[in-house]
Amino acid sequence: MTNKLSDKTVGRLSLYRRLLNNLARSGVKYLFSHDLAAESGATAAQVRRDVMAVGYSGSPTKGYEIAELAASIARFLDGECSQSVALIGVGNLGRAILAYFSGRRPNLAIVAAFDRDEHRVNRVIHGCRCYPVDVLQEKVAEVGIRTAIIAVPAGEAQTVADRLVRSGVRGILNFAPTHLRVPPNVFVQEIDITTSLEKVAFFARQ
């Protein structure tokens, strides 16, 4: 179960699950690899390999049973118990992230937010309690948080990351436009909106 799975495969599985849940809601029972491929942007062969990786099998005539496949992916992606997430930085982007995840994923909820600005702390934003950043390490260690989202300005991101890692965080989603230096046992996913937009603008011009 704790296989070595590539970054990309895990990303695709997460996407498949969401698509499958949507389809299940609309009453569809089965689909073929090429259906899921068309929905997700992957290829049918990728879907088949990814499905294989989670240990689920389909039928050559009926395809995959949607509910079963979704359940297999869930078993694979989600841990035994639900995971708590911390958010650091409650500016425009941080608040958008809070709003976005508010009550959406019960297994993966942002349970604590932190900010340096005292006007933003000691209140509840989109259902999430905001604390001063001074209590970051204490709080993260206390709750046993292992996943964090960094949405602070570039200059503060590395300091925040260091403190997170010291408190036991093992995965960071980093929106700050800075490459974070972390130990090899910590997974970092960088989302650099400026770079993404510049890429789009570049290829739009070609």
Add this chain to the structure above:
Amino acid sequence: MTNKLSDKTVGRLSLYRRLLNNLARSGVKYLFSHDLAAESGATAAQVRRDVMAVGYSGSPTKGYEIAELAASIARFLDGECSQSVALIGVGNLGRAILAYFSGRRPNLAIVAAFDRDEHRVNRVIHGCRCYPVDVLQEKVAEVGIRTAIIAVPAGEAQTVADRLVRSGVRGILNFAPTHLRVPPNVFVQEIDITTSLEKVAFFARQ
């Protein structure tokens, strides 16, 4: 100049430029490939290859002249004239994006935002005029916008993308959790925050 450059290379170049500009501001004049590598998370060999791609040359003893290299990258990434960007969806995320880019990049500015909700339109948010989505095609074609950001709910993203493409847009930054189907001459960069967070949570548990 209009070379076939990979997605990843363009992304790294965009990041290098930002790092170089920061260094230039702090008064540094030269750096070596491994310095830029350490800052960006790339390898020194990647930096050398990327620099080669933009047609700039360094010196084995001094390294790269920061200002010159930044200028070469800028010539390469930016077009002749500045590019206008449209934003569709002025919800929490859309407003965060507006705030983020507001006045930051003169060459790549969000000049028009669109939303379906009439409470959000016909006003200026973070310096950007918001229009009803009905005038999207008209406005995009009129201004000659070729780059757009989609920040609408998943269900509306494909419709919006179709209309954008019909109006002449050739690059889309898509925050909606939907795989967009577009013609092959349109570049799409998907930023799926939910998938990214699930990936981080998954690897944090390993």
Add this chain to the structure above:
DNA sequence: TAGATTGTTAATCGATTAACAATC
């Protein structure tokens, strides 16, 4: 000069794609 770095090619690696026997 000696030494480190550059520009650039060759070797490696990993992921994607093609292919096909097994299956229902």
Add this chain to the structure above:
DNA sequence: TAGATTGTTAATCGATTAACAATC
């Protein structure tokens, strides 16, 4: 059965890494 799809392996592709002569 005939036919399409599955599970899975082999071939392909592209990007990363290693290597090294040329350079200052």
